[in-house]
Amino acid sequence: MAMQDTAPRPRVLLTKSFIDSHDRAIATIALALRDAAMEVVLIDYEQPEDVVAVALQEDVDVIGISFMSGGQVETTQKIVAELARREVADLPLVVGGIIRPFDVPPLEAAGVREIFRGGAPMADVVATFERLSRTYRGLA
Amino acid sequence: MSAARHGPDGATLLVRARTGDSLAVARAITAIENRTAAGIELGLAVRGLRGRCRTLGVTGPPGAGKSSLINALIGDLLPRYPRIGILTVDPSSPVSGGAVLGDRVRMAAHSANPDVFIRSLAARGHLGGVTRTTRAVIDLLAAAGMDFVIVETVGTGQSEVEVAELTDVKLVVCAPGLGDEMQAIKAGVLEIADLLVVNKADLPDAERTITHLRAMLLHRGHDERRRALKVSTLTREGLAALAEAVEGRFADAPPPPAAGQGASPRLKLSEDVAELAAALVRESADPRIAAIVADLSAGVISPSQAARAALDALGDASPADVEPN
Numbered sequence: 001m002a003m004q005d006t007a008p009r010p011r012v013l014l015t016k017s018f019i020d021s022h023d024r025a026i027a028t029i030a031l032a033l034r035d036a037a038m039e040v041v042l043i044d045y046e047q048p049e050d051v052v053a054v055a056l057q058e059d060v061d062v063i064g065i066s067f068m069s070g071g072q073v074e075t076t077q078k079i080v081a082e083l084a085r086r087e088v089a090d091l092p093l094v095v096g097g098i099i100r101p102f103d104v105p106p107l108e109a110a111g112v113r114e115i116f117r118g119g120a121p122m123a124d125v126v127a128t129f130e131r132l133s134r135t136y137r138g139l140a
Numbered sequence: 141m142s143a144a145r146h147g148p149d150g151a152t153l154l155v156r157a158r159t160g161d162s163l164a165v166a167r168a169i170t171a172i173e174n175r176t177a178a179g180i181e182l183g184l185a186v187r188g189l190r191g192r193c194r195t196l197g198v199t200g201p202p203g204a205g206k207s208s209l210i211n212a213l214i215g216d217l218l219p220r221y222p223r224i225g226i227l228t229v230d231p232s233s234p235v236s237g238g239a240v241l242g243d244r245v246r247m248a249a250h251s252a253n254p255d256v257f258i259r260s261l262a263a264r265g266h267l268g269g270v271t272r273t274t275r276a277v278i279d280l281l282a283a284a285g286m287d288f289v290i291v292e293t294v295g296t297g298q299s300e301v302e303v304a305e306l307t308d309v310k311l312v313v314c315a316p317g318l319g320d321e322m323q324a325i326k327a328g329v330l331e332i333a334d335l336l337v338v339n340k341a342d343l344p345d346a347e348r349t350i351t352h353l354r355a356m357l358l359h360r361g362h363d364e365r366r367r368a369l370k371v372s373t374l375t376r377e378g379l380a381a382l383a384e385a386v387e388g389r390f391a392d393a394p395p396p397p398a399a400g401q402g403a404s405p406r407l408k409l410s411e412d413v414a415e416l417a418a419a420l421v422r423e424s425a426d427p428r429i430a431a432i433v434a435d436l437s438a439g440v441i442s443p444s445q446a447a448r449a450a451l452d453a454l455g456d457a458s459p460a461d462v463e464p465n
Contacts, residue, residue: 006175006422009237009262018248034238039262042242043251050251054244057257059166088163 010038010133013060015051016097017075018044022068025097029064029125036126038133048078052086060091061133067097073106080110092132096125150181157182157284160223162257165284169259172273172280177419183276184412186283193282194221194390197303199269199293199329200313205339205373206292207246209313212373213290214250216383221288225281226258228292229270237264243292257286269293269300278306304332308393309386313337314353316345330356334389336368337382342375365389420454428453 012033014026030040041058045051055063065076076095083089095107096116107115114128148156153171156164171179198206210226217224228243241260250256259277266272270293281289291307293300304310312333330336336357338350353368360366369385371378421429429450436446 006419007237008170008174011170030240034233034240035236037236037238039232039239039241039260041244041260042240043244044248045251046248047252050248053162053254054251054258056163057166057259059163059170086163 008137010062010130010137011041011058011060012038012062012064012129012133013041013043013051013055013058014064014066015043015045015054016066016068017071018046020044020066020068022066022097025068026064026066028122029066029096032122032126033129036130038129048075049082051079052082052088055091056086056088061136062092062094062129064094064096064129067095067099069098072097072099072103073110076107076112077110080112090136092136094128094132148178150178150185153178153182154185154283157280160285162254165257165281166259168280168284169277172276173261173264173271175273175415175419177416177423179273180412180416180419182280183273184416186276186279189279190282193286193289195278195289195291195307195309196386197291197293197307197310198313199300199303199310199332200295200337201315202295204295204313204315206295206313207243208373209311209337209339209371210290210292211247211249212371212376212379213383214247214256216380217288218255220387222255223286223288224256225278225284225286225289226256226292227261227274227277227281227289228258229261229263229274229294231294232262232264234265239263257281263294268302269295270302270306274303275306300329301332309334309389311335311337311386313339314349315340316343316349334366334393335382335385336366338368338370339373341370341372341377346370365392417451417454421450424454426453 014030016023016026026042030042033040041054041060043054051063051065065079072095076093079093083091092113093111094114094116095112099107099115099117104115113132116125153168157168168182172183173179198210200206207228214224226247230239230241230243232239239262241262244258244260247258250258261271261274261277263271270291274291278289278291291303293303310332312329314336316338336353338346338353340346350368350370357366357368365388367385369378369382371382373379432441432446432449432453435441436443441449
């Protein structure tokens with residue numbers, strides 16, 4: 001198999017809380033991104049700060065967080081604060097899942113780049129991760 | 141955008157990685173993985189410089205519990221080895237080239253520990269259970285101050301013997317009840333094992349599996365040090381004993397052969413030059429290289445003329461001609 005192994009591949013971290021067992025959505029996104037030639041790291045975080053520690057070690061270009069129960073705004077704000085503390089405030093954040101209308105303004109205010117509230121075509125989701133990744137890596 | 145991501149050279153990457161900052165180490169690994177010119181220079185700069193860093197390879201079939209075992213061992217290793225690096229390799233899709241890297245799901249307990257650095261690597265088409273650049277990444281982690289590095293292979297079985305050439309001590313992890321699959325393992329991977337580990341000892345078939353493995357070890361000739369141990373990451377049975385056994389094996393493990401050992405120095409140099417030249421051609425902003433590519437595409441010059449011309453152009457290129465990133 002002649003896979004070109006020197007092309008930089010988008011690296012993405014997809015994550016959800018370890019107490020949230022709804023993993024169908026995140027698995028579906030992971031497979032779609034894999035099929036779009038991205039390298040996808042999966043973790044279930046225990047603390048919001050874990051997400052940033054892992055993102056740094058894995059040198060990812062985008063973080064995607066799935067919420068299927070609670071904590072949408074509070075968790076996201078903690079992750080944004082930790083990104084700033086670790087001096088990677090420009091690492092883009094995407095949020096998806098059960099996002100209620102009143103969650104949207106504070107998520108946008110926190111600097112989330114894209115919010116997928118369900119029903120978005122998968123092609124749009126993939127294109128968003130691709131675009132954010134290329135911009136962050138400086139290839140745009 | 142993020143200026144920090146634009147191409148520092150190999151020496152700069154190394155200086156930053158040596159500060160121990162996890163993002164600097166991570167970006168150095170990315171450069172090595174992508175085989176950029178800077179990444180290749182960095183790999184050459186750290187080659188073979190492992191110092192006192194111990195290395196452990198963990199292989200075995202899918203589902204044997206390699207990731208969980210590593211996760212469980214970290215606690216037993218940290219008192220002895222203050223900084224631990226873990227490389228976990230998962231397969232890349234042969235269709236898209238993408239990958240889902242899920243091993244560290246089992247290592248969540250250590251996500252926030254600044255003394256444990258975990259990196260997921262995609263095999264990117266490389267066979268043998270590790271990635272093409274795993275050796276250089278191990279060397280980098282050692283140079284960045286890790287005292288212990290664990291390499292977890294893809295986990296597809298028979299042909300995953302490359303890790304044996306990269307690490308001091310090799311664990312082969314098996315699960316009870318694999319039955320006939322055990323036969324397949326026997327032919328290849330078991331031969332590189334310093335220690336055989338039957339994980340999931342809490343399951344009823346564990347005793348039978350360990351008996352088979354011990355019988356097999358006797359067949360291969362008695363060696364006190366090559367043992368089969370039973371552990372359970374669920375009950376923690378046998379984990380402390382396994383950590384002790386690993387420590388014991390380090391004492392008499394020969395250092396892993398250096399890259400290209402046995403190959404002539406000239407052959408090794410030729411491979412290094414080829415790698416570096418290829419990266420420089422890929423990244424070059426030199427208009428002469430662009431012209432050669434254009435002429436080659438248009439059929440104006442032959443492939444051999446193009447290759448010669450590109451080598452000439454590289455030969456007198458100044459570092460400024462190399463495009464960042």
